Amino acid sequence: MGHALVNVPASVKRGDAFEIKALIAHPMETGFRPGPNGVLLPRNIIQRFTCTYNGVEVFSLTLSPAIAANPYIAFFTVATESGSLTLRWTGDKDFMAEETVPITVTA
Template identity: 40%
Template structure:
C-alpha cells in the first residue's frame, strides 16, 4: 500500500499546521459484483490513526461511502520537534504506516 503524508518540515511553536495524508486503496464497497455475479467482499480502510510524538491527535473511521484512494486533511498545533506517525488498517487486516518528521523552533 502506497501512501503519502505531508507535514511542514519546520514550524514555530504554537503555529497551526496542516497535515495531509493520501492512501492508495481500492475502498471496495461490498455492493459490487464480479463478472460471474459473485459479490465482491467489502474491503475499506476502516481506521486511520495519527500520533504526534506518541500522543493521538486524529482518528477517523471510514466506511463504504468513501471514494477510492482516500485523502484527509486536518490541522494541529506545533508543540515540539518529533515524528508524526499514521497507522491504518483495512477490512482484510492489511496494515500500513507512514511517518514524517517536524522541527519546531521556539
C-alpha cells in the first residue's frame, strides 16, 4: 500500500465543478536508469490511476515512466448526488493504493 493524500471538498453544490487533488508517495523508477552496480534498476511505476464516483468511473489516467516521482494529480468533476469518491492507484510490483472520501451534495 502506498501513502496518499487527497483533498476533496466535504460538500459541493449540485452541478458545480469542484477540484480533486491527490498526491502519492512513489519512486516512479523508470527502468532506464543504471544502479550503483551498472545494472538497470527494474521499472517500478504507477501504471494507472482511476477515480470512481458511486462506482462509476469519472476520471482515469495512464502513467508513463517519464512522470516524476510522487505524482500530483489534480482535476475537476461535477456531482449531482451525494456519494463516495474512490481514488485508486495501481502499478508495478502489485502496487495498489486506494482512498475513499464522502461528498455531500447540497441544492
